[in-house]
Amino acid sequence: AIRMTQSPSSLSASTGDRVTITCRASQGISSYLAWYQQKPGKAPKLLIYAASTLQSGVPSRFSGSGSGTDFTLTISCLQSEDFATYYCQQYYSFPTFGQGTTVEIK
Amino acid sequence: VQLLESGGGLEQPGGSLIISCAASGFTFSSFAMNWVRQAPGKGLEWVAGISGGGGNTYYADSVKGRFTISRDNSESTLYLQMSSLGAEDTAVYYCAKPRGYCSGSNCYWDFDYWGQGTLVAVSS
Numbered sequence: 001a002i003r004m005t006q007s008p009s010s011l012s013a014s015t016g017d018r019v020t021i022t023c024r025a026s027q028g029i030s031s032y033l034a035w036y037q038q039k040p041g042k043a044p045k046l047l048i049y050a051a052s053t054l055q056s057g058v059p060s061r062f063s064g065s066g067s068g069t070d071f072t073l074t075i076s077c078l079q080s081e082d083f084a085t086y087y088c089q090q091y092y093s094f095p096t097f098g099q100g101t102t103v104e105i106k
Numbered sequence: 107v108q109l110l111e112s113g114g115g116l117e118q119p120g121g122s123l124i125i126s127c128a129a130s131g132f133t134f135s136s137f138a139m140n141w142v143r144q145a146p147g148k149g150l151e152w153v154a155g156i157s158g159g160g161g162n163t164y165y166a167d168s169v170k171g172r173f174t175i176s177r178d179n180s181e182s183t184l185y186l187q188m189s190s191l192g193a194e195d196t197a198v199y200y201c202a203k204p205r206g207y208c209s210g211s212n213c214y215w216d217f218d219y220w221g222q223g224t225l226v227a228v229s230s
Contacts, residue, residue, distance in 0.1 A: 044150065092214070094212075094215075
């Protein structure tokens with residue numbers, strides 16, 4: 001199975017900050033990469049697919065980039081509702097997820 | 107699109123349980139469906155998937171031979187039959203509708219809709 005490694009595991013940030021989360025695949029996955037946001041007690045929400053395509057309804061402050069093995073999720077101006085855990089997922093083969101990155105209030 | 111899981115609960119080690127997911131708001135039979143789980147305080151793990159017609163099923167190695175995914179398209183319902191349950195199966199189980207497709211023996215699935223989850227706890 002393809003292993004997905006996210007960094008950092010957690011970060012502290014303030015409203016208005018620019019935040020970047022990275023995700024590395026154990027082998028090349030082209031652009032078969034999705035990002036999800038999950039809040040406590042809730043189901044994950046798809047933010048980005050195909051590494052950089054914003055899911056309908058997702059604010060434009062979220063963006064994704066990368067291909068092959070290295071990917072990033074950027075939140076350009078952190079809002080209060082963005083404090084959550086973020087997961088990457090590859091779908092080049094059967095789905096595997098990163099371990100998650102928790103964005104906490106500084 | 108709405109996905110509503112049910113059937114979770116407390117089960118003893120070695121026991122069996124069937125959970126369900128009632129779907130609405132889309133043509134259920136036209137889409138593959140999946141189960142994804144999340145152990146308490148842990149990350150997400152894909153469990154199983156099934157094609158729209160039900161003829162093809164796919165499993166994570168961790169559940170292969172113990173879990174069976176199935177669907178009733180006439181009732182727009184997805185099932186997961188779980189047997190030989192162990193503590194490691196304790197998790198919230200989500201049904202998830204994939205956005206992608208399958209080609210040959212591989213499936214390219216990310217997930218655009220998720221249910222609210224149902225908790226399966228395995229403990230004596």
